[in-house]
Amino acid sequence: MDLDFYKKQALQKQKDHKKFLDGLKKKPPKDLDYIVRETHEEVFEEIDCLQCANCCKTTGPLYTEKDIERIARHLRMKPADFEAKFLRVDEDNDKVLQNLPCFFLQSDNTCSIYEVRPKACREYPHTDRKKIYQINNLMLKNTVICPAAFEFVERMMKNATK
Incomplete structure (x- = not known):
């Protein structure tokens, strides 16, 4: 998976993506949640997170008290x-990992605490x-x-403009 390609594409298309996501917030299609679910399933039929794990390598999740208790x-x-x-x-003031990549990320991109992950x-x-439009800024960062x-x-x- 060519992460540099995806990152460049995402940065080039930030304005278009922001405009689209903002449009969803202003006037969401009636069946938005259905379109989101279908699109999500379509994407993850093709993309295998274990080929990438960029999230685990570059961003640390927020740990809630429940996460901490469960993992501990x-x-x-x-x-x-x-x-x-x-x-x-x-x-x-959030609890996050001290270091990246994530300590629990293994060499094969699997997670050693997957069953109890945050x-x-x-x-x-x-x-x-x-209601995907509630996280527009987060979605832009994630792209x-x-x-x-x-x-x-x-x-x-x-899919949302068909």
């Missing part, structure tokens, strides 16, 4: 020890959520990081 329990650690070893508080990881790249998010917006531009 899985690793047989105290939540405070898990936080001290892996997390830091960022400028937004909510943010489970939901990424957020291409299957209802630069994630080939699937880029493809999703590209296809949505076709």
